[in-house]
Every structure is written in structure tokens, then in C-alpha cells.
Amino acid sequence: MLAETVECKRTETGGLCESTMVQLFEQQVARTPDAVAVVSAGRSLTYCELDHRSNQLARHLRALGVQTETLVGVAVERSVEMMVGLIAILKAGGAYVPIDPSYPMQRIDLMIDDSQASVILATERTKSRLPRTARHVLSIDGETDAIGRNSTGPVSSTANGKNLAYVIYTSGSTGRPKGVMIEHRNVVNFFTGMNQAIGFEPGVWLAVTSISFDISVLELFWTLTRGFQVIIHGDEGAQTIPDEIRKYGVTHMQSTPSLARMIAVNPPGLAALGRLKKILLGGEALPPSLVRQLRQVFSGEMYNMYGPTETTIWSTAFRICEELDSIPIGKPILNTQVYVLDAELRPVTAGEAGDLFIGGDGVVRGYWQRPELTAEKFLADPFRPGNRMYRTGDVARFLPDGNLEFLGRADFQVKLRGFRIEIGEIEAVLEQQAGVSQAVVVAREFKPEDKRLVAYVVPKPGAALKTADLRTALASTLPEYMVPSMFVPLDSLPLTANGKIDRNALPNPSALEEKSGTASELPRNELESVIAQAWKEALGVEQVGLDQNFLDLGAHSLMVAEVHMQLQQSLGREISLVDMFQFPTVRALANHLSGQDAAAPVLNRAERRLAARQQQRRR
Secondary structure: OEEEOOOOOEEEHOOHHOHHHHHHHHHHHHHHOOOOEEEOOOEEEEEEHHHHHHHHHHHHHOOOOOOOOOEEEEOOOHHHHHHHHHHHHHHHHOEEEEEEOOOOOOHHHHHHHHHOOOOEOOOOOOHHOOOOOOOOOOOOOOHHOOOOHOOOOOOOOOOOOEEEEEEEEOOOOHHHHHHHEHHHHHHHHHHHHHHHHHHOOEEEEOOOOOOOOOHHHHHHHOOOOOEEEEEEEOOHHHHHHHHHHHHOOOOOOOHHHHHHHHHHHHHHHHHOOOOOOOOEOOOOOOOOOHHHHOHHHOOEEEEEEOOOOHHOOOEEEEEEEOOOOOOOOOOEEEOOOEEEEEEOOOOOOOOOOOEEEEEOOOOOOOOOOOHHHHHHHEEEEOOOOOEEEEEEEEEEEEEOOOOOEEEEEOOEEEOOOOEEEEHHHHHHHHHOOOOOEEEEHHHHHHEEOOEEEEEEEEEEEOOOOHHHHHHHHHOOOOHHHOOOOEEEEEEOOOOOOOOOOHHOOOOOOOOOOOOOOOOOOOOOOHHHHHHHHHHHHHHHOOOOOOOOOOOOOOOOHHHHHHHHHHHHHHHOOOOOHHHHHOOOOHHHHHHHOOOHHHHHHOOOOOHHHHHHHHHHHHH
């Protein structure tokens, strides 16, 4: 069965699909020059001010050699300056490459080297995170005088719809992240599709997503080409989102289900979400239980969104109007075709599972400097001669009403907390470590809606592997969300009859088997009991010992943040999120909160790195 939307004719859209993001933004500037465009950390810019500042920076970038198809790195904190920088790069004709300053320096170096970015936009705070090999680092807040000497007048356009707008790096199965090349026409078509799918009446949008995640393009650019006021959420974490919703009268928000669940963990957060008019949920499977929880307070429009980066942000949408046991991912947006095919690329019968392919105007150019991988993943569309389709690697089926149901992955790629992770990349880094013979990583569900990465490691003969050492090694190379929560040593990996690794036969570890202390010493007072209870519920275990390290028990950063919010509510007091990493046992945290810091353990390097990243995000 095939399904597709009615393709918009260029005469109907006025050639919109050949426009650029910059042209659409400038048209909105002309319509609402004095309206507030962006707000961040108490600072704001009107549409006219944002346009003028980005014009000045665009001219400065051109003087540095930025032109059509030039890749420019962006290592800037979430701020007004970040928005100025992104628009300026596009105005100069270039394409931006998001670089998260919290990533390990080795990964940042790899992205800069692979993209060959000639200029890196940074700030005084983030430029120290960049490698010395970076070609030209431009401090957007440290070189304001030089930038400000440029004219604020319009910048002549050099880009068209077929030029690159941005290159986003995603996890790679070979251990090397890959850059996805997205053109202006892909994005502009997506904008048109969003107009039809969710409506475009302007409001106040809270942008919470990192620019390293492509759904940020909807929050930052679709909004600014439609007249929204965009509130840029900073790096403080989810705990400030409810206050921002109330303070700014936020009407629209987009979130991964994991983040929405984290916000809704306490009544004030759930009530804040109830104030919204529209909420978009996507990036990972949407649990029906979360929909039921939100519907207690939320009466607006709720959408389940789906789409890989390679087909430009969201490719399908489903408006949730009733309670369902399984939430479909919907129907394709404008100028998008979705196919469920068998191994011979033939359509399967409605209701049958098959491989999901996506075609249409959202299909991107391919992977940066990876022609072989591009040819493997982007195929000729057999149903639309002259077009291409993308092999998503997802398994889906068509429901009787024509909506798509997502059934899982056909390979070892996983989605955790909204991040797309190639398991092979983690395994490759693990097997590079001294003392490691073999490694397999899987995503295991420890309780409903709680998946964590588990690494199974076979040591070399005579080698003694320590969890802390492995975590430290991976944290120095991979983003935090790709570091496994648990490391399980095995004498050998189970094999199938034909000699392949049998992932289904890997033991399901108990969280209590991974411990840094003993579970026999249990809480001794009310404070320790409250802390232990919060962690028992989060980890899904029966007991947590006084000296068991939460990270070794399987906690990840999102879980730490959830427990942090829960403890603040239970104890009725403010707790620093950084303290949750610095005092990662019941005893240490209780002693710290009681003023007995001397009893705190010394953090290993991996724990210090995680704490430092959290603190950097809060600045």
C-alpha cells in the first residue's frame, strides 16, 4: 500500500519551494518589524533588530570568505547571539554546522575536521572548548566592535533553494559520526507542510531543543518566518521550563516524550503544560500513558510527530484526538510520500509490517563526503521516476484508516531520550579500549518507558576491567547520552547456530548487580530514606544501599534530573542539580544536604565530567 499527500503545485505555492529560509524570514521582518522576535535570559530583539544584527555579522562572515556552500561551525550557547549567528550564516550564503560545546573535545575535533568548517562561531566562554586546529574562531560576543562596524542594510542573497542550509552530524554505525546535508528547498517545503499539518497562527513558542537536534529548525526558523515570538530556553535544565511557560504566556512547545514526562513529574510542571494551546511530541516513541497524563490538564492540540533527519525534520504527523492504546505516527505532510515495502521493494498489504521508506521534497542531498553511504541509504524511487527515497531502517505498517504505525527498528539503531544512536559507534569505541576483547551494546527496558544502554564486555585474558575506567574512556569520546548506563563483564558472548552474536541471549542484568558499594547497609534516618526511595522508584529496584553509586546502578542524566525535581518537591527545598552528580550516593547526598560535606566520596573522572557538563549547561 502506498500513501502520500496531494503534491502542491508550484503555481499554488507561488514558487515557495524554491525560496530560501532567509527570504522567508526577511518577508516576515517587513510584515512585523517592531514585534518581539526572540527572548533569552531577559534580553530580547525585535524582528528589525534581529535582521540588522544578522546583516552586520553576515557581512563580517563574507569578509572572512564565507560564501555559498561554505560550512560554518556554531559553538554558541543558547542565547540571542546564537539566533543572530544562525541567521547571519544563512544570509552570508553559508550553511551552519551545530557543535555542542558540552561534547567531548575529541568529538568536537572530529566534527570540525570532517566538515572542514573554515570559520567557527563561538563565544568567549565556549571558544576554549574548541581544538587548536580550528581554522578561524570568531567570538560573537568578544569581537562586537569589529562586527558592529558593518552596515545593517540588506545583504544581497547568493543562495537559492538548492544550496545547503545546514549540516547536522548524527551517530554513525562505523564509529564515525556522519553529516547530513539539508538544502533550503527541503526546509522551505517542510515549513509549508507544517502550515497545513498544525496551522500557522502565530503565538509564543518556547524553544527547548539543542540546535544539534534538527527539530530545533521548527522552533527557531519556522516560527520566525510565521511571526511567532520565540523564547529561547537556556541551559538551566528542565526545571525552569514551567516558570518560563507561565512568565511568557507560552502557547506552543515541541518536546520529546522523555522531556515532557520529566516536566510533568510534579503538579506545577504538569499544570504549566496544561496552559499550552499546542504541543508537538516526537523524536522517540510516544507512550499512551504520557498522553493520558497530559490530558488530565491539557485540552489543546496534541500531535505525535515522526521523521528522520535525512527527510528534513518531521515527515508525518498525527493529531491525537482520543485515547488510544497505541499512538500512530500519522500521515505524510505536504509533498511527502511514505512507502511500506518488502525486501524486493514491493508494497506490502495494508496491515502487514514492512520496511519504511520516505520520498518527496524533504529527501535531503545526502551525507557530507560519504558518497558510498549516500548511495546505500538514498535509492531511486520506483514509484516516482526521477525522484529518490530514503531507507529509514524503521519497520512500520499501514492501519485501516491510512495512518502509519511505527513498529521498531530493522537494525541496531536506537532512539533514547530523543537522540538517534548507532549502537555500532559505541561498540567500536569500546573495542578500542585496552583490555577489551569484544563488546556488544543493547538498549534494555528496565521498566515501562525507561530504556537504558547496557554494554556487555568480554575482557582480554588477564585484563581486569573496571566500570569507572570504561565510563571515563567513553565519556572522553562520546556525548553523554551515548555512554552506557551499565557495563556487564562476560566470559564470552552468546552465539547463534551460524556463529553470529545472539543479542537476544544476552543476560538481562539486575541493577543491583552493578554496585559500587553494598546494598546491605540501608537508610538510617528520614532524609536518607527519602533519597533512597526516590532512587528506587527511578531505577526500578527494590533496594538502594547507602553507598551504591547511582551512575553505576544505571542512572543517566535525564534520570538524575527527574530525581532532582522529585527530591526538591519531597523535601520542600532547593537542591543544586550539580550536587546530584557530585554526591552520587544516598549517604553522600544526605550528608551534604545535612552540612556534613566531609563525608562525600571523591568523584572519579567520568563523574566529574558529567557534573561539569551539567554545570556548563546551567551557565
